[in-house]
Amino acid sequence: MTLDAHIPSGPIEQAWDKARFEMKLVNPANKRKHTILVVGSGLAGASAAASLGELGYKVRCFCFQDSPRRAHSIAAQGGINAAKNYQNDGDSIFRLFYDTVKGGDFRAREANVYRLAENSLKIIDQCVAQGVPFAREYGGMLTNRSFGGAQVSRTFYARGQTGQQLLLGAYQALERQVHAGTVTMIPRTEMLDLIVVDGQARGIVTRNLVTGELDVYFGDAVVLATGGYGNVYYLSTNAKGSNATAIWRAHKRGALFANPCFTQIHPTCIPVSGDYQSKLTLMSESLRNDGRIWVPKQKGDKRPPSQIPEDERDYYLERRYPSFGNLVPRDVASRNAKAVCDEGRGVGETGLGVYLDFGDAINRLGEHVIRERYGNLFDMYQRITDENPYKVPMRIYPAIHYTMGGLWVDYHLQSTIPGLFVAGEANFSDHGANRLGASALMQGLSDGYFIIPYTVGNYIATHKFAKVDESSSEVKSAVAGVEQTIDKLLSIKGKRTVDSFHRELGKIVWDECGMSRTAQGLEKAIGQIRALREEFWQNVTVPGSGDDLNQSLEKAGRVADFFELGELMCIDARERNESCGGHFREEYQTTDGEAKRDDEHYSYAAAWGYGGADGKPMLTKEPLEFHYVHPSQRSYK
Amino acid sequence: MKLTLKIWRQKGPSDKGKFITYQLNDVNPEMSMLECLDVLNESLIERGEEPVAFEHDCREGICGSCGFMINGVAHGPLPATTVCQLTMRHFKDGQQLVIEPWRAAAFPLLKDLVVDRRAFDRIIEAGGFVSVSTGNAPDGNTIPVGKEIADRAMDAAACIGCGACVAACPNASAALFTGAKISHLGLLPQGKPEQDRRALGMVAQMNTEPFGSCTNIGECTGVCPKEIPLEVIAHMNRDFWQASWKEREDLVQTIAPVTSWSNKTKTKS
Numbered sequence A: 001m002t003l004d005a006h007i008p009s010g011p012i013e014q015a016w017d018k019a020r021f022e023m024k025l026v027n028p029a030n031k032r033k034h035t036i037l038v039v040g041s042g043l044a045g046a047s048a049a050a051s052l053g054e055l056g057y058k059v060r061c062f063c064f065q066d067s068p069r070r071a072h073s074i075a076a077q078g079g080i081n082a083a084k085n086y087q088n089d090g091d092s093i094f095r096l097f098y099d100t101v102k103g104g105d106f107r108a109r110e111a112n113v114y115r116l117a118e119n120s121l122k123i124i125d126q127c128v129a130q131g132v133p134f135a136r137e138y139g140g141m142l143t144n145r146s147f148g149g150a151q152v153s154r155t156f157y158a159r160g161q162t163g164q165q166l167l168l169g170a171y172q173a174l175e176r177q178v179h180a181g182t183v184t185m186i187p188r189t190e191m192l193d194l195i196v197v198d199g200q201a202r203g204i205v206t207r208n209l210v211t212g213e214l215d216v217y218f219g220d221a222v223v224l225a226t227g228g229y230g231n232v233y234y235l236s237t238n239a240k241g242s243n244a245t246a247i248w249r250a251h252k253r254g255a256l257f258a259n260p261c262f263t264q265i266h267p268t269c270i271p272v273s274g275d276y277q278s279k280l281t282l283m284s285e286s287l288r289n290d291g292r293i294w295v296p297k298q299k300g301d302k303r304p305p306s307q308i309p310e311d312e313r314d315y316y317l318e319r320r321y322p323s324f325g326n327l328v329p330r331d332v333a334s335r336n337a338k339a340v341c342d343e344g345r346g347v348g349e350t351g352l353g354v355y356l357d358f359g360d361a362i363n364r365l366g367e368h369v370i371r372e373r374y375g376n377l378f379d380m381y382q383r384i385t386d387e388n389p390y391k392v393p394m395r396i397y398p399a400i401h402y403t404m405g406g407l408w409v410d411y412h413l414q415s416t417i418p419g420l421f422v423a424g425e426a427n428f429s430d431h432g433a434n435r436l437g438a439s440a441l442m443q444g445l446s447d448g449y450f451i452i453p454y455t456v457g458n459y460i461a462t463h464k465f466a467k468v469d470e471s472s473s474e475v476k477s478a479v480a481g482v483e484q485t486i487d488k489l490l491s492i493k494g495k496r497t498v499d500s501f502h503r504e505l506g507k508i509v510w511d512e513c514g515m516s517r518t519a520q521g522l523e524k525a526i527g528q529i530r531a532l533r534e535e536f537w538q539n540v541t542v543p544g545s546g547d548d549l550n551q552s553l554e555k556a557g558r559v560a561d562f563f564e565l566g567e568l569m570c571i572d573a574r575e576r577n578e579s580c581g582g583h584f585r586e587e588y589q590t591t592d593g594e595a596k597r598d599d600e601h602y603s604y605a606a607a608w609g610y611g612g613a614d615g616k617p618m619l620t621k622e623p624l625e626f627h628y629v630h631p632s633q634r635s636y637k
Numbered sequence B: 001m002k003l004t005l006k007i008w009r010q011k012g013p014s015d016k017g018k019f020i021t022y023q024l025n026d027v028n029p030e031m032s033m034l035e036c037l038d039v040l041n042e043s044l045i046e047r048g049e050e051p052v053a054f055e056h057d058c059r060e061g062i063c064g065s066c067g068f069m070i071n072g073v074a075h076g077p078l079p080a081t082t083v084c085q086l087t088m089r090h091f092k093d094g095q096q097l098v099i100e101p102w103r104a105a106a107f108p109l110l111k112d113l114v115v116d117r118r119a120f121d122r123i124i125e126a127g128g129f130v131s132v133s134t135g136n137a138p139d140g141n142t143i144p145v146g147k148e149i150a151d152r153a154m155d156a157a158a159c160i161g162c163g164a165c166v167a168a169c170p171n172a173s174a175a176l177f178t179g180a181k182i183s184h185l186g187l188l189p190q191g192k193p194e195q196d197r198r199a200l201g202m203v204a205q206m207n208t209e210p211f212g213s214c215t216n217i218g219e220c221t222g223v224c225p226k227e228i229p230l231e232v233i234a235h236m237n238r239d240f241w242q243a244s245w246k247e248r249e250d251l252v253q254t255i256a257p258v259t260s261w262s263n264k265t266k267t268k269s
Helices: A012-022 A043-055 A093-103 A110-130 A162-180 A245-252 A285-289 A316-320 A330-342 A359-365 A367-385 A440-462 A473-492 A498-513 A519-539 A551-575 B033-046 B118-125 B147-157 B164-168 B175-187 B189-208 B219-223 B231-255
Strands: A035-039 A058-062 A183-186 A189-197 A200-208 A214-218 A221-224 A263-269 A292-296 A354-357 A394-403 A420-422 A604-609 A618-623 B003-009 B018-024 B096-100 B109-111
Touching: A012 A110, A035 A043, A035 A200, A043 A058, A043 A162, A043 A183, A043 A221, A043 A440, A058 A189, A093 A110, A110 A162, A110 A440, A110 B189, A162 A183, A162 A440, A162 B118, A162 B147, A189 A214, A189 A245, A189 A473, A189 A551, A200 A221, A200 A473, A214 A473, A221 A245, A221 A440, A245 A420, A245 A551, A263 A285, A263 A330, A285 A367, A292 A316, A292 A330, A292 A359, A316 A330, A330 A354, A330 A394, A359 A367, A420 A440, A473 A519, A473 A551, A498 A519, A498 A551, A498 B033, A519 A551, A551 A604, B003 B033, B018 B033, B118 B175, B118 B189, B147 B175, B164 B175, B164 B219, B175 B189, B175 B219, B175 B231, B189 B231
Parallel strands: A035 A058, A035 A221, A058 A183, A221 A420, B003 B096
Antiparallel strands: A189 A200, A200 A214, A263 A394, A292 A354, A354 A394, A604 A618, B003 B018
16 A cells, blocks of 8 residues: 655645645535534634634534543643744744754655644634633733743733633534534544545544444544544553543544554653542742752652752753753653663652742742743642742643544645544654644644635535435444444453553553663563453453443543554554654764664654454554655753 | 542432542542542452442543542632542642532432433523524624623633532532623624523523522632633622513513504504
8 A cells, every 4th residue: 555645746835725726615505515523622623613614514523531621632731833933033934944844853744744743823813803811911912931942932821721722613613514504513422443434534423422223324524533542551641531432443444544653652641640640730940930940869859849959950951952952852851861860860659750940030030020931730730739939839740631642644644534624633754753732723724724624625516426324334333333342342341441441541641652762672562562452351240231321431431452562553553664853763863862763764754554453463654745844853951 | 640539329219328448558649539439449450349439521521520539628629629639649648538429409310420410411501592593693703892802701601510518509500501601602793682581591490490599608719720710700699680570571561552652553453
């Protein structure tokens, strides 16, 4: 199989304009004859559904939560990047494009990233017009803050709740279309299979999470905007409900899965405190603007931070990376935190933590300025840890936060199944091997507001749609498959809970396919995951029935998919014999411990085909070409 | 620490439901309230019983999914905190916690602690937006917004839609929720053109749903995890009455023209 990314020829600055001009249009009167299914209601899903509705398509939008406003985009704190250059500090579309390609360690597709940087301008305009209350200067103009991996201030924010405000903007646009009758919102509903008829995505099988009923919805195109798969690790900053089931079931129907091992560890999370822990809480990267990261110079120094004098502290990021300092990209910051903790210099009871200290900033700017900038984050920290970060340095440790990998898509965000589009974190497209801070919100909205509405239209205009209904064999077999899985999960009646399996799976993947990886460790992990999966299908216990609200059953189905996906992550990580971005293979590092890429052999996106339950996944490579940003050893020193 | 949890259990909307008491002997004070329920649920599943259904998602206090009454207080005793961020160290060893769902006619119960809050979506649908389709927007800095206004709008926009305000209100009124959105958008220049329509539409929808009326008791803002100020209700009332008054003038003009001048028929001919 060869992959065609459909990147327009010619200069990159004109690529998207050219592509849009070449796209076929759908007559306004015909749009309402086409149904489009949008699965997920986060930034990408809600913005896509709203925009498609505005164009006049008949849209059905699905989410598993009780309301589209709950999607986990809401938890993004720090901000959204845009190359507005409002600060007059030398930003431009090209610089945002350059920073993103470099930040992604040269494993993203140039044309996609350029378009993302272009769209960033329109996103801010759109959100401001919707009434998103971005932070302002006294003169009324929009203000910015800095973020990791960039030397310009291009991040727009709404206190520490930027994701919430952007999502509510998209949600309100969505509700406006619900009111207008173009979008039907179907909450508390989970997609459990994709229906592919004559090679085209034509519908989905869903389960109503309240009544347990299985339903089939048909459409002429399906947009998956169901987020990432960080919950494979059990402990992550994702919401508890975030899952990979929709993309994984689509993968099993033929959509290739790209770069599954590219996962992002966020450097600033509240450290784990006990076995009962259900999730990890992120402290926004924006804190690194004013906080200084340090550990004691001495191993095992158990003195409280206030009693460690200045000259016995190691500000290791400032020491090792003088030009970026505390604002190095996430992968670099995370790896360095792990390194100092591995040396035995970690802080806190578990020794798995480093200090993020605001003492200097408070002395320089005053507590009120810090409160203004980060007040809600400091409050949250204090609520969870019972420590006052205005007085005592925060303790932080890296945690899984985002997954750059996802379903493979071409320039049109179409997967390898015609008619199946993938938007936001669910696709693999823009961040390569590492995502820069404040770029996830940008990508979700770029995909949803400004790409999907065009490319889905082009697909509709250039394809014919034969009638499909419940009687077709593809539909019957998809529904029967879903029924079987549910019956099987309920009938095992073993001894272990779903969560206990999930926790164990997460630990395996975190240990061997987390912040650093080795071929040997990955091999071991693959064996362990397979054995654990086998045990799961024989010994899991799922109480209750399939006919009502059954949260254990929902979890069981999701964890069953995490097993298969976790294995693929390890296989992909084992296959990629280089270090790049978030993928750090211990065998491949420079003498001073930085990631060592192998552009000669691994400058490609690894797109995997489903290999059956015990089969071998098939690898197809999409070579990456760099015409504008020349791959170099990433240096933030 | 030891805790006694007295939890409302109800199989479905038509089931009668009752309190069941559970004893927890090994609660870590660092746990969140929801993690405490996780631990209880794990033990229930292991005993072959059905776990307690409760709503949750982000567990960072921002998605608005979680929420229930603890000893009669929505989201429990700590101010500005949702149950997912309420750590057990705020309770005393040996304490009894009575846990029950939001109780309001507009939030029908689905199971145990899970209620249906779609009435909130319908209120937003009735006008809680700025009508700007994708692609319509001018440059973001075209309309300056004073910092004070932007900050006040943000204070109102911080609402997470959890429903604690309704649950805490003796009237089960949704005035704080509705007022928050009307204030957020009404304060900003972008929201001005639709200020009247929005207030009329959203208040009408709020009144259609089985929420009670606001009698300015203030329980809502007291339990609100985002501390939405009570003034948003005053803002809503002001916008609503202003809009109603303008509507009335329109009615007078269109229904009963006094002279040919007043409905401008003369210029038309």
